[in-house]
Amino acid sequence: MLRRANIFRLLVLCVLPLAVANSQQPASTPIVLHAARLLQVDTGNLLQPGEILVEGERIKAVGTSVDRPPNAQIIDLGDTTLLPGLIDAHVHLFLHPGAEDLQTVIESVPWRTVLAEQAAKADLMAGFTAERDMGTEGAGSADTAIRNAINQGLIPGPRLRVSGNAIDILGGHEDANHFNPAQHVLSNADYANTADEIIAVMREQHKEGSDFAKIYETGPDRMVPSGSPPCLGDPVCAQIEMGEEPGDPEFWQFHTPYQYTEAQLEAAVAEGARLDANVGVHCQGEPAARFAAIADVASIDHATQLSDVTMRLMRAKGIFAVPTFAIFEYFADHAPTPEAAAREHAMLDYKFREFRRQVAAGVPFAVGSDVGPFPHGTQARELTLMVRYGMKPLAVLQADMINGAKLLRWDGQIGELKAGYYADIIAVPGNPLDDISAVEHVRFVMKNGVVVRQ
Numbered sequence: 001m002l003r004r005a006n007i008f009r010l011l012v013l014c015v016l017p018l019a020v021a022n023s024q025q026p027a028s029t030p031i032v033l034h035a036a037r038l039l040q041v042d043t044g045n046l047l048q049p050g051e052i053l054v055e056g057e058r059i060k061a062v063g064t065s066v067d068r069p070p071n072a073q074i075i076d077l078g079d080t081t082l083l084p085g086l087i088d089a090h091v092h093l094f095l096h097p098g099a100e101d102l103q104t105v106i107e108s109v110p111w112r113t114v115l116a117e118q119a120a121k122a123d124l125m126a127g128f129t130a131e132r133d134m135g136t137e138g139a140g141s142a143d144t145a146i147r148n149a150i151n152q153g154l155i156p157g158p159r160l161r162v163s164g165n166a167i168d169i170l171g172g173h174e175d176a177n178h179f180n181p182a183q184h185v186l187s188n189a190d191y192a193n194t195a196d197e198i199i200a201v202m203r204e205q206h207k208e209g210s211d212f213a214k215i216y217e218t219g220p221d222r223m224v225p226s227g228s229p230p231c232l233g234d235p236v237c238a239q240i241e242m243g244e245e246p247g248d249p250e251f252w253q254f255h256t257p258y259q260y261t262e263a264q265l266e267a268a269v270a271e272g273a274r275l276d277a278n279v280g281v282h283c284q285g286e287p288a289a290r291f292a293a294i295a296d297v298a299s300i301d302h303a304t305q306l307s308d309v310t311m312r313l314m315r316a317k318g319i320f321a322v323p324t325f326a327i328f329e330y331f332a333d334h335a336p337t338p339e340a341a342a343r344e345h346a347m348l349d350y351k352f353r354e355f356r357r358q359v360a361a362g363v364p365f366a367v368g369s370d371v372g373p374f375p376h377g378t379q380a381r382e383l384t385l386m387v388r389y390g391m392k393p394l395a396v397l398q399a400d401m402i403n404g405a406k407l408l409r410w411d412g413q414i415g416e417l418k419a420g421y422y423a424d425i426i427a428v429p430g431n432p433l434d435d436i437s438a439v440e441h442v443r444f445v446m447k448n449g450v451v452v453r454q
């Protein structure tokens with residue numbers, strides 16, 4: 001999760017209006033989906049009309065017209081476009097709006113798990129059929145239970161890759177730094193201060209069911225006047241800088257300290273390879289991003305500041321940047337004071353300028369929203385923002401679906417509408433190549449051959 005510094009607000013429970021699927025098992029009879037259009041995401045070809053034959057949990061055939069077995073259920077979706085299910089590569093099922101308050105301290109893990117079940121439903125109903133849960137923020141391996149319950153058809157939700165808790169240094173980004181030490185408030189992540197400790201934590205998380213490791217590699221983040229000396233992690237210095245008024249955006253610079261060295265991240269990636277897991281880092285800027293790219297992480301999340309060297313490495317190695325604009329926009333629009341809003345907007349403006357450089361440099365992207373601190377089920381906004389700030393609609397859909405499938409290690413299984421793939425399919429109104437915001441208004445959702453929203 002991205003953090004806003006030193007802001008603790010009252011808890012606002014989010015109420016999620018939902019339709020719940022009756023059954024999570026695929027139909028025993030074939031289903032034919034018919035719509036005005038079908039997008040072949042890899043090529044950008046638009047089939048008009050588009051049809052998909054679904055048998056069990058898999059796609060059997062795709063075309064402008066497909067075989068209609070006599071016992072098939074025909075679903076006519078009218079003036080919509082059929083797409084693969086959306087993939088969110090950065091979510092927090094165990095957070096709800098108000099994440100900068102004390103929810104991770106006040107709420108029990110069982111209660112948070114109930115809310116996570118609701119969050120998983122909301123995301124699925126919004127068209128997200130696969131997600132990477134980037135840390136339970138203190139709920140340990142409770143995401144293993146959510147993933148397994150979804151896989152067993154007990155509750156509706158996306159296919160999940162889960163990390164359990166994230167990994168963080170003592171006094172780091174996710175530690176409970178500003179509490180009375182005598183109260184021993186727990187970190188939202190698992191501590192690791194050395195390469196050996198990272199490996200031990202990864203083994204513990206793997207034992208508890210994790211699919212990958214999430215590592216906090218930077219923080220706290222600051223917008224400071226250009227030429228300011230770094231605070232080197234000193235919290236008093238950082239608070240003074242955060243308290244200053246941003247002026248001309250060009251005059252302000254982004255600073256963030258690294259948490260792990262290149263060698264420590266390399267140890268994590270090597271252990272991940274042994275466990276058949278990859279590593280995603282929360283990483284806002286340099287030099288940490290370069291450390292992460294050299295270490296061969298799978299994704300650099302937030303990726304606000306990337307040097308030319310880092311961008312070249314990411315392009316050469318296929319390391320995905322996951323910008324998470326939606327959370328930055330939400331924080332900027334929901335800041336508690338005008339001063340805080342000005343700082344958040346300065347950060348957002350900086351991020352947009354850097355994103356344009358990243359697009360021009362050919363950095364590969366996946367799509368992740370950091371949903372949780374803002375309401376689950378609204379995160380398709382991320383695709384709209386990536387188009388607004390410089391990418392073509394087709395490129396964003398390819399980043400979401402094709403790159404997202406790779407990052408979640410389901411490539412060849414999801415992310416495209418092809419025979420043999422899992423039947424994870426959505427329909428959106430109109431044509432998303434003309435107006436990407438169509439993905440914010442999903443009309444139909446099928447996951448694993450099961451219609452969950454119609």
Ligand SMILES: [Zn+2]
Pocket residue numbers: 001002090091092134370
């Ligand atoms: Zn996050």
